[in-house]
Amino acid sequence: MQKKIQVETDKLFTNITAEVEKFVKKCGKKSGIVNIYSTHTTGCIWLTEDEILHHVDVRFFLDSKVPRWKNPEGEQSNIKYLHDLISLRNEVPETERINGHSHIRSMFFQNSETVPVEKGKLILGTYKKIFFIELDPVRKREIVLTFIKI
Amino acid sequence: MQKKIQVETDKLFTNITAEVEKFVKKCGKKSGIVNIYSTHTTGCIWLTEDEILHHVDVRFFLDSKVPRWKNPEGEQSNIKYLHDLISLRNEVPETERINGHSHIRSMFFQNSETVPVEKGKLILGTYKKIFFIELDPVRKREIVLTFIKI
Amino acid sequence: MQKKIQVETDKLFTNITAEVEKFVKKCGKKSGIVNIYSTHTTGCIWLTEDEILHHVDVRFFLDSKVPRWKNPEGEQSNIKYLHDLISLRNEVPETERINGHSHIRSMFFQNSETVPVEKGKLILGTYKKIFFIELDPVRKREIVLTFIKI
Numbered sequence: 001m002q003k004k005i006q007v008e009t010d011k012l013f014t015n016i017t018a019e020v021e022k023f024v025k026k027c028g029k030k031s032g033i034v035n036i037y038s039t040h041t042t043g044c045i046w047l048t049e050d051e052i053l054h055h056v057d058v059r060f061f062l063d064s065k066v067p068r069w070k071n072p073e074g075e076q077s078n079i080k081y082l083h084d085l086i087s088l089r090n091e092v093p094e095t096e097r098i099n100g101h102s103h104i105r106s107m108f109f110q111n112s113e114t115v116p117v118e119k120g121k122l123i124l125g126t127y128k129k130i131f132f133i134e135l136d137p138v139r140k141r142e143i144v145l146t147f148i149k150i
Numbered sequence: 151m152q153k154k155i156q157v158e159t160d161k162l163f164t165n166i167t168a169e170v171e172k173f174v175k176k177c178g179k180k181s182g183i184v185n186i187y188s189t190h191t192t193g194c195i196w197l198t199e200d201e202i203l204h205h206v207d208v209r210f211f212l213d214s215k216v217p218r219w220k221n222p223e224g225e226q227s228n229i230k231y232l233h234d235l236i237s238l239r240n241e242v243p244e245t246e247r248i249n250g251h252s253h254i255r256s257m258f259f260q261n262s263e264t265v266p267v268e269k270g271k272l273i274l275g276t277y278k279k280i281f282f283i284e285l286d287p288v289r290k291r292e293i294v295l296t297f298i299k300i
Numbered sequence: 301m302q303k304k305i306q307v308e309t310d311k312l313f314t315n316i317t318a319e320v321e322k323f324v325k326k327c328g329k330k331s332g333i334v335n336i337y338s339t340h341t342t343g344c345i346w347l348t349e350d351e352i353l354h355h356v357d358v359r360f361f362l363d364s365k366v367p368r369w370k371n372p373e374g375e376q377s378n379i380k381y382l383h384d385l386i387s388l389r390n391e392v393p394e395t396e397r398i399n400g401h402s403h404i405r406s407m408f409f410q411n412s413e414t415v416p417v418e419k420g421k422l423i424l425g426t427y428k429k430i431f432f433i434e435l436d437p438v439r440k441r442e443i444v445l446t447f448i449k450i
Contacts, residue, residue, distance in 0.1 A: 001450040002331050002416060031152050033185050033296050035333050037416050039425030041349045047261040049191045053232035054253050060232075061254050065215070065365070082353035082360075103354050104361050107408045108257045111347040111428070114264060114414060116152060116187050116294045123294055125189030128261070144416045144423050146333050148298055148448055150151040181302050183335050183446050197411040199341045203382035204403050210382075211404050215365070258407045264414060266302060266337050266444045273444050275339030278411070298448055300301040 001027055002146045009043070009134035009141055013055045016143070017130045020115075021122055023145045029120040032149035036130060037112035042102040043141045044109030044133040047124075062108070068101040102135035109133045117147065151177055152296045159193070159284035159291055163205045166293070167280045170265070171272055173295045179270040182299035186280060187262035192252040193291045194259030194283040197274075212258070218251040252285035259283045267297065301327055302446045309343070309434035309441055313355045316443070317430045320415070321422055323445045329420040332449035336430060337412035342402040343441045344409030344433040347424075362408070368401040402435035409433045417447065 003023055007016055016036075024034055036045050048054070067077040069084050081100020088098075113130065116123045124130075132141060153173055157166055166186075174184055186195050198204070217227040219234050231250020238248075263280065266273045274280075282291060303323055307316055316336075324334055336345050348354070367377040369384050381400020388398075413430065416423045424430075432441060 002418065031296075033298065035414050035416065037414070037423070039423060039428065041347075041425075041427045047191075048256065049253065051233060051236065053236050054250070057231045057233050057250055057254055058257070061216070061257075066361075081357045083351060083357050086351065086353050100354070100357055103349065104357055106348065107358070107361075110261075111410075112414050114185050114187070114262050116185065116296045118152065123187070123189060125191075125292070127191045128189065142425070146331075146416045146450060148333065148450060150296060150298060181446075183448065197341075198406065199403065201383060201386065203386050204400070207381045207383050207400055207404055208407070211366075211407075260411075264335050264337070264412050266335065266446045268302065273337070273339060275341075275442070277341045278339065300446060300448060 004144050007132045007141045009138045014132040016132050020130050024117050027147040030149045031118050033114050034117050035112055035114045035146045037144045039142045042135040045113045046109045046131050046133050047113050047128045049127045050129040062105050066101050066104045070098050105135045154294050157282045157291045159288045164282040166282050170280050174267050177297040180299045181268050183264050184267050185264045185296045187294045189292045192285040195263045196259045196281050196283050197263050197278050199277045200279040212255050216251050216254045220248050255285050304444050307432050307441045309438045314432040316432050320430050324417050327447040330449045331418050333414050334417050335414045335446045337444045339442045342435040345413045346409045346431050346433050347413050347428050349427045350429040362405050366401050366404045370398050405435045
């Protein structure tokens with residue numbers, strides 16, 4: 001009734017609904033809630049529609065409201081993040097150095113989402129799906145699923 | 151200890167505190183948490199103060215940061231959402247066609263909120279109330295209430 | 301398994317991880333979830349990294365996207381909040397009068413966060429810490445901790 005699983009992210013939105021459904025099914029035909037939790041600070045959870053153009057709108061929105069300071073090609077925006085200074089100083093992998101914007105972007109998503117479960121089935125409505133939101137370069141991430149029965 | 155209820159929204163903020171209180175009371179004089187969940191992607195849950203001028207400030211904030219592309223009178227902003235293209239193409243009701251902004255606005259609210267319960271009473275503090283946030287044209291919406299006892 | 305605790309805030313971010321750890325430890329070596337809930341509307345909960353430059357970036361971000369109308373020295377921004385009008389009219393302490401921006405800023409944080417617990421220990425990953433976010437002048441605040449076992 002509590003399980004850690006790995007997610008291989010390959011873009012901003014990774015649909016993890018099937019993994020959560022599978023976990024909930026294994027908990028038996030019980031009702032309750034399932035909490036889906038990211039153990040990371042720049043990788044989040046969010047319930048929204050699985051519609052590619054909406055996902056691109058989210059990307060545009062983040063790029064416009066919270067631009068990155070410097071992209072890998074060295075192009076700069078006029079927004080700086082103090083967090084990037086500490087990243088540059090420390091011995092961290094090159095791909096992670098500039099991620100002050102990722103931390104600010106996490107303000108628009110969730111550390112965890114809680115979904116009600118009815119007799120072993122997620123209550124998602126017509127359009128809701130469960131996503132892992134990758135705000136840093138793509139990688140392997142960890143989430144924790146916890147089922148609590150009523 | 152789990153119940154679906156209908157909410158008739160009539161503006162951005164619909165106060166649903168009384169419905170949640172009623173549900174919690176029926177669960178007996180127990181302590182625990184209640185999860186209030188929207189089954190929709192453009193209708194959210196949020197705990198905030200029941201103060202009309204604050205609610206108008208939220209409306210102004212959303213209109214300024216996430217303007218709609220085209221209003222029903224045909225006036226256009228210079229912000230476009232790709233999601234609106236798919237809405238225009240599909241056979242969806244006229245009132246829902248232009249809602250790319252509603253999906254982005256949902257980033258400022260919650261899919262669900264969890265409130266602690268003490269002996270059958272919601273712990274809301276002095277000012278907190280529970281709201282359904284309608285980001286699309288007003289309609290009947292569904293929420294799921296789940297009570298989990300400690 | 302449910303406890304109210306007081307937090308003395310002294311800046312935007314107050315690290316409350318130790319208090320939550322202590323509470324979870326007292327619940328025994330059980331697994332489940334802990335819900336950390338603020339009873340306030342302008343004081344929130346957020347899980348993020350305990351890195352001072354990131355915290356300053358959050359402050360800059362809020363100041364830029366949701367400026368206060370008037371600071372205590374009387375300097376004004378060109379953003380007004382209707383909520384400030386009611387604050388000015390009512391008999392509230394001087395320090396709280398101008399807080400329309402605090403209510404809007406709360407849209408970027410959480411009323412509560414839920415963290416999974418494994419055998420009496422919080423699952424926080426490498427960087428996550430638990431913070432109380434003070435959006436009004438610093439003061440004594442109340443949070444509610446609820447542990448639910450699986």
